[in-house]
Amino acid sequence: MDIRLFLKNAEGENHAKKQKKYNDHPYDIANFLDKDNISLEERHILLKKIYIPPLNFQYPQTLCANRKLKFQNSYFTRWLWLAHSIRNSGAYCKICVLFGPRYAGINLVKLNTLVKTPFNKYKDAGEIFDNHQKTNYHKSCELMISSKESIQKGDMIPISAIIDKNRIKIAKENRGKIKLTIEAILYCGLQGLALRGHRDSGSLNFNNNDNEGNFRGLLKFKALGDPVLMESLISTNKNATYLSPRNQNEIIDICNNIILEKLIVEINSAPCFSILADETTDIAGIEQMSLCARYVDTHKNIIKEMFLQFIPVSSMTGSALADIIFVNLKKLKLNINMIRGQGYDGARAMIQFNGLQAFIKKKCPAIYFHCAAHSLNLAISDSCSLPLISNCLGKISSIYEMFRYPKRQNILNRIISETPGPTRRKNCKKLVQQDGVFDIKQ
Ligand SMILES: [Zn+2]
Incomplete structure (x- = not known):
């Protein structure tokens, strides 16, 4: 064999071996096209590892306008984002491949040359590369990478941290x-x-x-x-x-729940308790039942009467009112078996044999008490039929009316304050009885 031919063949074999080695390079940019399962962190690492062929690499030639052109090593120094895939025989933008979107523009056009497909028509390479690096999606990728680098250097705070800080x-x-x-x-x-x-x-x-x-x-x-x-x-x-009123109402409701929770604990810790209820119509025309509890505060050893809730009622029969009371006491987590007393006004729906008190008694041994204030009111109303009582109450009312005027009240206050304690009551009596002690018409 001709020695020259032998050397040429040997050189060709070596070149083929080298090219094969280059083709199989694990960090060839073509290996990372459409790799969605790579994390962002891994992409940043890959960016530094993307393979750049050596200076003596023989780039493949392509025919462009009757001219054979090929990739130039100088492209790498002018467009730093360029990568050349030996496997796909063409140039790519490595940052758009690794960080770019699949679609771009107003109509979301699929990205191809330099991103998804290799660029190998080198006739107007410079112009095409310049235009590529002016695109918004390329600039976004550059910004993302530079931000990451700045964060790593400590020159910039991550966006998540900024958002978090603001939050x-x-x-x-x-x-x-x-x-x-x-x-x-x-x-x-x-x-x-x-x-x-x-x-x-x-x-x-x-x-x-x-x-x-x-x-x-x-x-x-x-x-x-x-x-x-x-x-x-x-x-x-x-x-x-x-x-807003809505916020105000929400806060009031929360306060109500907190207060109620504390009250319920206190009431349930007492050996027993009584319930007090009355109804009235509110400004909106809704019948409201006010429900209170009377119990012994076992920590302070004092009797307490506490308002629990307003409950809107629609039916005023004894059984309906009893049901409402039991349902609400249950809702408040009060033990209804511990009710030992009940107090209402003298309304028929409350006190009759088929009134509220009778229905409550069916479920728990709660003794009914007529409200003391209501009883006093009734007693006074009835006793007013006696002239002596009627005149007495009339006199009290007249005295009260007389001292409602500020000038008279001032004189009364002055005389009371100037009078020594033990004789104060006597002098007051004298003041009222004797005309002429002061001018009552002042
Ligand atoms: Zn790009």
Whole structure:
């Protein structure tokens, strides 16, 4: 064999072996097309490992406009994102392959050249590469990678951490606002003040002096010395101000549940308890039953009478009222077997043989007591038929009426305060009996 031919064949075999080795490279960019199961973290690692052929690599030639052209090593230094796949014989954008979307543009066109398919028509390579790196999806990938690198270097805070930080800040602000709302509601509740007026919707306005009800008035008063709080209560572009009637009602309901829970524990720890009930019609025309419990506070050894709930009622028969009471006591988790007493006014539905008290007695040994205040009222009404009692009560009423006028009341107060203790009652009596001690017409 001709030695030259032998050498040429040997060189060709070596080249083929080398090319085969390159073809099988595990980090050839073509190995990572459409690999959806690679995590983001792994993609960042892969980006640094994507294979770049050596400088002496013989790139395959392609025919473009009657010219044989091939990939140039200089492309790598000008377009840093380029990769060349030996397996697919063409160029790819490695960052778009690893981080890019499958579709882009307004019409969501599928990405192909440089992303899904190899680029190997090198005639206008420079222009095509420049255009590619101007696309939004390519820029997004670059931004993602640079952000990751900045975060790793400590130059940038991750977006998740920023969002989390903001979320914590907003949560803290909102908690401050709702705490203020709760405090205002508790204050109004303790003082027995109605929360709402009739001009109390929307955000708070610190520039007017309108009466917006006790709740909003209290908030305004508290926020006057706190500019941050004032700003947060005024601002209408923030989601939570916790001023709405719905929020107020929710907080009142929660307070009700907390108070009830404590009361129920206290009542259930007593050996027994009595129930007190009365009905009245509310402003909306709904019949409401007020249910109270009377029991011994075993810790303080005192008798307590506590209001439990208002219960709307539709039927006023004894059995219906008894059912409502039992259902609600059960709902409150009160042990109905421990009821030993019941107190109502003298209404027929309550006291008759088929009234409420009789139905309660069927289930528990609860002795019925007529309400003492109602009894006193009835006794006075009946006894007014006697002239002596009627005149006495008339006299008391006249005396009370006479001292309602401020001038007379002031004189009365002055004389009472100037009179020494033991003789005070005597002097008061003298004052009332003797005309001329003071000018009663003043
Ligand atoms: Zn790209």
